[in-house]
Amino acid sequence: MIPELGHFALILSLCLAVTQAVVPLVGSYTRTTSWMAASRTLAWGQFVFLSISLIILTNAFLANDFSVIYVAQHGNTKLPDMYKISAVWGAHEGSLLLWAFLLAAWSVAIASFSRNLPLEMVSRVLSVMGMISIGFLLFMLLTSNPFDRTFPVPFEGGELNPMLQDLGLAIHPPMLYMGYVGFSVAFAFAIAALLGGRLDASWARWSRPWTTVAWVFLTLGIVLGSWWAYYELGWGGWWFWDPVENASFLPWLVGTALIHSLAVTEKRGAFKSWTVLLAISAFSLSLLGTFLVRSGVLTSVHSFASDPARGVFILIFLLVVIGGSLLLYTWRAPYISGGGRFDLISRETFLLGNNLLLSVFAALVLLGTLAPLIYDALELGKISVGFPWFNKMFLLTTPFLALLMGIGSLSRWKHAEPSLLVKQLRVAFVISLLFGLLSLLPVFSGGNWLVGLGMGLAMWVATAHLVNLRDRLKHKHGFAGFWVDFKSGGRSYYGMLLAHLGVAVFIVGITMVSNFGYENDVRMSPGDVSEIAGHEFLFEGVNQIAGPNYNANRGRFQVTKDGEHIATLEPEKRTYFVQTRPMTEAAIDWGFTRDLYVSLGEPLGGGDWSLRLYYKPYVRWIWLGGVLMGLGGILAITDRRYRTARVRSAEAVNTAGVAPAVSGR
Amino acid sequence: MNPIRKKRLTLIGLMVAGIGVATWLALNAFDENLMFFFSPSEVAEGKAPTAHPFRIGGLVETDSVKRKPDGLTTAFSVTDNAEAVTVEYTGILPDLFREGQGIVAMGQLNQDGIFVASEVLAKHDENYMPPEVAASLKTAHDDGVNKMQSQVSVQ
Numbered sequence: 001m002i003p004e005l006g007h008f009a010l011i012l013s014l015c016l017a018v019t020q021a022v023v024p025l026v027g028s029y030t031r032t033t034s035w036m037a038a039s040r041t042l043a044w045g046q047f048v049f050l051s052i053s054l055i056i057l058t059n060a061f062l063a064n065d066f067s068v069i070y071v072a073q074h075g076n077t078k079l080p081d082m083y084k085i086s087a088v089w090g091a092h093e094g095s096l097l098l099w100a101f102l103l104a105a106w107s108v109a110i111a112s113f114s115r116n117l118p119l120e121m122v123s124r125v126l127s128v129m130g131m132i133s134i135g136f137l138l139f140m141l142l143t144s145n146p147f148d149r150t151f152p153v154p155f156e157g158g159e160l161n162p163m164l165q166d167l168g169l170a171i172h173p174p175m176l177y178m179g180y181v182g183f184s185v186a187f188a189f190a191i192a193a194l195l196g197g198r199l200d201a202s203w204a205r206w207s208r209p210w211t212t213v214a215w216v217f218l219t220l221g222i223v224l225g226s227w228w229a230y231y232e233l234g235w236g237g238w239w240f241w242d243p244v245e246n247a248s249f250l251p252w253l254v255g256t257a258l259i260h261s262l263a264v265t266e267k268r269g270a271f272k273s274w275t276v277l278l279a280i281s282a283f284s285l286s287l288l289g290t291f292l293v294r295s296g297v298l299t300s301v302h303s304f305a306s307d308p309a310r311g312v313f314i315l316i317f318l319l320v321v322i323g324g325s326l327l328l329y330t331w332r333a334p335y336i337s338g339g340g341r342f343d344l345i346s347r348e349t350f351l352l353g354n355n356l357l358l359s360v361f362a363a364l365v366l367l368g369t370l371a372p373l374i375y376d377a378l379e380l381g382k383i384s385v386g387f388p389w390f391n392k393m394f395l396l397t398t399p400f401l402a403l404l405m406g407i408g409s410l411s412r413w414k415h416a417e418p419s420l421l422v423k424q425l426r427v428a429f430v431i432s433l434l435f436g437l438l439s440l441l442p443v444f445s446g447g448n449w450l451v452g453l454g455m456g457l458a459m460w461v462a463t464a465h466l467v468n469l470r471d472r473l474k475h476k477h478g479f480a481g482f483w484v485d486f487k488s489g490g491r492s493y494y495g496m497l498l499a500h501l502g503v504a505v506f507i508v509g510i511t512m513v514s515n516f517g518y519e520n521d522v523r524m525s526p527g528d529v530s531e532i533a534g535h536e537f538l539f540e541g542v543n544q545i546a547g548p549n550y551n552a553n554r555g556r557f558q559v560t561k562d563g564e565h566i567a568t569l570e571p572e573k574r575t576y577f578v579q580t581r582p583m584t585e586a587a588i589d590w591g592f593t594r595d596l597y598v599s600l601g602e603p604l605g606g607g608d609w610s611l612r613l614y615y616k617p618y619v620r621w622i623w624l625g626g627v628l629m630g631l632g633g634i635l636a637i638t639d640r641r642y643r644t645a646r647v648r649s650a651e652a653v654n655t656a657g658v659a660p661a662v663s664g665r
Numbered sequence: 666m667n668p669i670r671k672k673r674l675t676l677i678g679l680m681v682a683g684i685g686v687a688t689w690l691a692l693n694a695f696d697e698n699l700m701f702f703f704s705p706s707e708v709a710e711g712k713a714p715t716a717h718p719f720r721i722g723g724l725v726e727t728d729s730v731k732r733k734p735d736g737l738t739t740a741f742s743v744t745d746n747a748e749a750v751t752v753e754y755t756g757i758l759p760d761l762f763r764e765g766q767g768i769v770a771m772g773q774l775n776q777d778g779i780f781v782a783s784e785v786l787a788k789h790d791e792n793y794m795p796p797e798v799a800a801s802l803k804t805a806h807d808d809g810v811n812k813m814q815s816q817v818s819v820q
Contacts, residue, residue, distance in 0.1 A: 235757075343672065344672050344676060349676065352676075352680075356680060356683070356684070360684060360687050364687075364691050367691075367695075368695075371695075371699075381701050381702070382701065382702035382800075383699050383700060383701050383702065384699075384700050384702065384720060385695070385698055385699060385700070386698040386699075386700055386771075388698055389694055389695060389697075389698035392694050393691060393694075396687060396690055396691065521737060521755075521756045521757050522737075523735070523737055581760065581761060581763075582760045583760060584760055601757035601758075602757070602758070604736045608736065610736060610737055610757050611757075612757055
């Protein structure tokens with residue numbers, strides 16, 4: 001009976017979504033205040049009913065209600081409670097419910113934190129969110145209802161995929177989804193602005209913090225996913241250019257371009273059409289990501305069994321969203337006014353460069369990801385694009401991004417004096433060049449130009465931003481003066497610094513781990529010692545142990561360096577009770593400058609095992625860089641400028657009345 | 666030509682040149698890194714390249730997995746239920762690798778017609794079949810059915 005209530009709540013949510021899509025939108029044209037105001041209530045209503053659905057599904061897992069097919073497939077009485085909860089979004093139907101729920105949560109957030117926005121704008125934004133919600137709820141109710149029942153009721157459930165029984169992966173999908181769904185807010189703002197014909201600086205100011213929040217979630221979600229792959233898949237890789245990873249990376253690239261382009265639109269009123277296009281693209285790519293993950297059309301290490309009918313639905317949904325929004329765009333774009341003028345050497349130009357590079361990179365990744373589909377459709381053969389190609393494309397674009405980052409953040413809007421830029425940056429440039437050359441010395445890399453490039457660029461990004469910070473703090477003397485200078489920056493400024501510093505840290509991480517990492521697949525007998533990168537691994541053998549819902553072989557290693565004991569590592573090979581297949585649990589001794597990584601391969605008889613022994617220098621810096629980017633984003637959205645600015649712009653709009661289009665300045 | 670237009674043209678020129686170079690480099694590298702997929706039947710027919718790496722996929726034939734004395738090299742047959750190709754791989758196989766399971770391997774044919782794999786992929790989900798493998802199994806099955814039917818009609 002209870003699961004039916006969950007199903008019923010879904011249907012009610014759909015009804016509310018339809019109302020939310022239609023009524024406020026009509027109200028915004030007929031200027032009916034009550035109809036527009038209904039958008040907030042409706043968003044809350046949807047949120048309440050979707051919460052009920054989500055709670056009921058979670059409860060079904062906790063109560064082992066195997067009469068629900070979804071629970072019977074992915075739940076199990078022996079599953080620890082935490083993984084019973086994460087099993088809710090561990091597979092297709094539940095992850096869709098989570099998606100719809102998060103969409104409703106974002107809508108409620110807009111409804112609550114938009115008191116300073118004109119009602120007309122709020123109602124249009126929420127109406128667009130309602131339309132997206134209709135798509136997802138219909139998808140769920142028509143093709144993938146998580147509350148479907150089964151009879152006879154099985155005694156025991158199928159269990160969550162053991163690979164997903166992990167804390168990192170329990171929170172990875174919700175984070176990623178918050179990012180994906182969050183871009184729907186940027187999208188909704190853009191569409192609402194197009195509908196109202198009011199694409200101005202204040203629109204950019206409203207949607208900027210929302211977009212940044214979504215970007216932060218996506219960044220952290222990707223970092224978590226990469227970290228999970230590293231320790232859970234048991235072969236020490238952290239990025240594979242797999243279609244599913246690309247599916248999250250594409251919206252990230254375009255989203256990164258979007259937050260930078262929004263900055264230009266807010267501050268200078270320029271790039272408006274471009275910003276709108278990016279907002280549409282970021283969300284479309286999020287949808288495409290769902291399509292790629294859920295339809296199973298692409299070969300991927302992540303592919304889970306799936307149903308083509310769902311793929312067709314998402315494809316149609318995708319066509320409606322992209323087609324509809326682009327139609328609206330082509331209809332409205334001619335009315336978008338141009339922005340402020342700027343010189344060839346100005347912050348605008350550098351940000352334009354950043355946008356171009358990010359978009360080109362995104363386009364290339366998209367090409368590489370979809371090429372197998374295109375070749376197949378044209379019957380040119382079944383192909384795959386090797387990850388060396390993606391790495392090349394990364395190397396083709398990111399060095400320029402890093403170069404521009406150093407100059408761009410230091411240059412002024414509208415017009416930057418080249419001689420001043422040269423004066424400010426020459427020290428940073430010389431230091432970076434020397435640092436890059438130094439890393440080419442035989443003691444370090446012995447002329448590996450990739451190391452020189454990576455280290456030089458990381459130094460460049462770091463020193464250029466230090467110069468930037470010094471300039472910001474040099475005006476006043478004494479501690480009090482320093483404090484005044486410090487506060488003058490504003491949190492969004494420090495957020496930018498932190499995020500860009502994260503890029504430098506990230507570059508160090510990938511440069512070091514790709515060029516100095518050691519990977520060794522070996523066969524070892526108990527008592528054998530194997531040495532990599534100065535560390536000696538003594539293999540003590542393998543024991544049987546029992547876990548809560550699995551049995552395992554646990555290996556034991558003593559690692560020493562120069563005769564000194566460093567760590568005891570215990571990698572496991574688990575066999576879960578229900579889905580009887582082996583799972584590798586790597587053992588990692590983590591450190592700030594290096595990871596030691598051991599995982600078990602297979603028993604080779606006589607106590608011998610095939611083993612993976614890895615040495616991963618600075619691998620943590622990759623994720624640390626990502627986390628710093630995310631923290632930078634968080635710092636930026638807490639800037640009080642947004643709150644006060646929003647009040648001001650709302651007043652400005654209200655006093656301007658219902659001017660159809662405020663031209664850019 | 667006024668200075669603003671000149672500036673704008675310079676900017677657009679730079680952008681077009683940059684994107685042009687990037688696209689040229691990208692497409693050049695693209696062809697090199699393209700890997701085609703061949704089923705065991707296609708390899709048996711000699712359709713697969715001998716000097717270029719490609720991907721092969723199918724089911725790991727039952728009782729075909731043999732380990733070489735060095736302990737790290739494994740040889741096994743990949744089949745689409747019509748033809749089989751011997752694959753050799755040195756290293757640790759993925760957790761889900763087992764007989765009867767669908768896999769995809771990347772590598773190159775050597776002179777003896779053995780496929781030397783540089784990478785073997787098995788999937789996260791045991792119910793999952795790589796689409797290429799599913800398609801090649803189906804083709805092989807259909808061919809088999811057609812062959813039998815034609816034999817029947819000849820008789």
